[in-house]
Amino acid sequence: MSNTYGTIFRITTFGESHGNAVGVIVDGCPPNIEIDEAFIQSEMARRKPGQSKIVTQRQEDDEIEILSGVFEGKSTGTPIAMMVRNADQRSKDYSHIADRFRPSHADYTYQEKYGFRDYRGGGRSSARETLARVAAGALAKMILAKVNIKIQAYVSQVGPLKLTTDYKALNIPNAETNIIRCPDDAVAAKMIEFIDETRKNKDTIGGVVSCVIEGVPVGLGEPVFDKLHAELGKAMLSINAVKGFEYGSGFEGVEQFGSQHNDKFYADEQGNVRTQTNNSGGIQGGISNGEDIYFRVAFKPVATIMIDQESINDKGETVTVSGKGRHDPCVVPRAVPIVEAMAAIVMVDFYLRNKAIRLD
Template structure:
């Protein structure tokens, strides 16, 4: 299977299936000398782990990461870093029934058409557990970015029709939906309980803010920073939409409204902008202001409500999906969005370093 690698200089390759022996990633291109250990990576994986609340799958997995190569005496050596998480709590029998039909909203039919064969146990490579490798690799990228003064913060901006109206970032890790608005969380919690009682699921929007990226990162044509961020975020299985800055709202704006005026920062005399409709990127290159984007996440396709589909014999049937599934993907996708953002940024920064010694 092609397409399991991401990045140019800081390049990752993920491996493993949802119900296989293990999930993991190989990271190539990480500079030598970065302090690294399992204890530094584990907190990132804990944030995306299952079983955190009633709003995530009850599958119990420790997701304990093991570093197999690329680290010596607590620091990276500059050679490939291989990390692995063993699957401990597979219940493949829950999925034996779906071997004969195509689940609505899943990639089952597409896999059959492409390969003529598929791993039906939890979706195989298209399962959300594939993101373990991304998050482990993203942890390394995040540690590198933090050493440069760059921070990446994502959160649930909305759950279904419930939208955050206030933003207290200290609240993000204080509630299981990762919403920065305690009042919105309370309403979203009630909404999700109602969805679950009906055997249904919900979607939402994840917003991400990147601070500290200097101006000049990215390229102006096919390797635009915003285009590469879009590709990275769209590679997350549940994402169906991406917008940066004011996004689709710019279609209803005038040029005089959408343009960001350049001004001089009175505190340090640097060039900045009075507004940020562009979302921190112009012409595919960072402009030094915060980079802000949003991702639309679809409802979990595996629901217990009866749904229409067809089987491999082309017979129309009605199904009710069994097994352990998240009623909403958004909260556990937040650290995945952060990981893919960090991977995109560190790769772009290392590419820039290859072009200039001034960064």
């Protein structure tokens, strides 16, 4: 069951990095949604390899095919299956690691858990699985567009380089105009240079993706275990390489006093209930309060480096793992659409769940 996410709007993904195909079934898409295939494809393009000099140079078109659930251009309410055939599969690139465990990869844990693994490119543990999430997320975004919920993510940190500007002062769409996806062009330039340098050193570096959700109605999220931020947190932590999640004031908020941190309510000119500050990150008691939701997601440095590393093989012998193949020096530029996709999936799910709780 671990390959399914969501309650009402539910995605189930399949596929390994070097198998026949990677894909997803989206169950619970409302009927009568116009399905814009070009938009899905454009979201795929934001995630795909080879899109710039600071990402992996693998060439994959990641062309999505819709297999079911759409009739005359609209969703029918039945499962929408989508699939990408794997192309540029250099499985031979991986024969050298068939018997050995790459440091900080899932090779060892998969081997132990299942007694057997598809060693080609990480198999199921490969981030290639996330293309299925982006396809499903594109559907989710189309649904959210109909209810005016908007999700935007951007890179806010690469290694030691932090974008400290508050998101409200940023022109977030500008992030899509540079290859690192940071809305501040000056900081972006430094980040790109830093990654380029890191790549030349055959090394990798971590980063942070920030995300803002606007237009959320009051009342989404469930109390107790399925709090809106708990699900967002799980969704983000389920993305490859993620090490942390914080929303609103986050870890910094612990240093504040209650008198500073509390968000005071007021009624705006239209009579809407608003808060003067938003340390709550748009969520109180696990439920959206109508303010912007914002959160940050920490990504570790990519585990595959081009430097030789000592490790062991499946017999416990010391071996050298050499970095081969074409890999990302930093995941965050390609992670931006994945973060948005998972956020969109969570929001659609809660939107639909919320319809089911009241009789009227």
